[in-house]
Amino acid sequence: MASTLTTTDHSRDVAGLKYVYPVLSRRAGGLSIGINFNTNNACNWRCIYCQVPDLKIGAAPEMDFQLLEDELRFFLDDVLNGDFYERFQIPAGNRVIKDIAISGNGEPTSLNEFDRAVVLIGEIATEVGVLPQSNFVLITNGSLVHQPKVQYGLKKLREYGGEVWFKFDSATEAGRRLINNARQSYQASLENLMLSAQLCPTKLQTCLLDYDKRGLPKEERQAYLDMLKAVREHVSLRGVMLYTIARPSMQPESGWLEKLPAETLNAFANEIRQLGFDVSVSV
Template sequence: MDHLRLTIPFESPMLTTTNHDRYRVGLTHVYPVLSRRSGGLSIGVNLNPNNACNWRCIYCQVPNLQRGAAPEIDLALLERELQGFLDDVLRGDFFASFQVPEELRTVRDIAISGNGEPTSSEQFPEVVDLIGRVVAKAGLAAGGKLVLISNGSLVHKATVQEGLRRWGKLGGKMWFKVDSATDAGLERINNAGISAAKLRENLETAAGLCKVWLQTCMFSLDDEPPTFGECQAYVKLLTDLLDKKVPIQGVQLYGLARESQQPEAPLLSALPSEWLERLAADIRRLGLTVNVAE
């Protein structure tokens, strides 16, 4: 394979936690991120370069977001990009070129994420196999380094379940989006078109196929934090899951760090760290691990 040439921006090559530009290295599907939640370099795999998603979260940073699904993926192109990029990171001058601090010069994870819901790709199982193949060839230990970031709304589909099963066999984990445990909250925050009961059913299914963490974004809307009722419903969901012995690994709790590109952006603001820590304490009392990123 020819060595991949990365397009390094002239003015601001430094990677930061607030710039998650999917195209900053000139590739279609692969992009670098300094991730708050991963605590270092995350290599993103974008299956939605068409900016299409079946949800429209009001805090979403994707510009020109549209309703829809992932397009057909050129798997050969994705494999070339991922293999070439990994080679540049592991054996090239990527870290120096992008001014990554010495203490962060390690691959924390490879994350299927991007500009829409990745499991909407009909090729999702094939993408999982592809990532496993490239990671093995690169000599990178896959265990714990593979992350799928998903809204979980398509877990009922056979192709998605097969992909999750293969992901689990690779040691991959899923960050399953749960921003609300109520029907009203899901509609207000995610424009999800799915009930809380169905999302919970999908969550239970996913947890039986691979390791699952909940990922939850909390913020103020029109200067009002989530209501007591919303927080109570969220904690009750976790309690019910634990009572049913659903093997949830923990919660990734985070706030707003980047500006929304949705019409509701002027209404959104970050919560104080104390607010997030109070909710985290309530969750920890259930016996769950919580990672907080403001």
């Protein structure tokens, strides 16, 4: 018996497959077909809001490309020609594939043959008619964009009409250490962001949360706005996506985290819009 898909449950094994999983995505606005490269729950960052259980520091394991192909073909056929929507009780308004999203339980660009995987997914989705009608998304913390394999993968993603959702939760060193436990500096991340935008259409994805009753600190807000001013001098971004936590964190800091109220996110979104950026808000 299949379960009901909801925006608050992004279980990677809901479809019983290793690499492919369906979610109802707030940011995509409907059915998103996720591709999980990090089946070992390994990531090079440890974001305190991460919902991945038993998260560990590391990289994606070697990919079984034949299994990925078999699973993706099977799953897309089930959605397009089978009774997937009925089994998972998808509301009528969401019975369309909004995107195929390379995401999962860690940083997907850490996959050894990341570029090959992008090409394989793009080829299959195009062959069965999902692309270019649906979007093709890479959800990444952007920390490895400086690597040649990742850059080639972004170029191929662009060829398939895709886009990058680049995580940028804080524009201060202290905020990055607190929220992302990221060892990469703010400046290095900023340079990778601008490189990403040069290689493939790129959106910022920013998780805003209340840590220890601090709300959205003024210094964090101002640093983020200053970062956007710097970015627009060099590259064009497709948009900014602000969101807050919707699912329970599986990290030790979970008890310190709360959602930010919608009015806080919307007020910040308006400040960003005044800089000339398109902004979406998910609460």
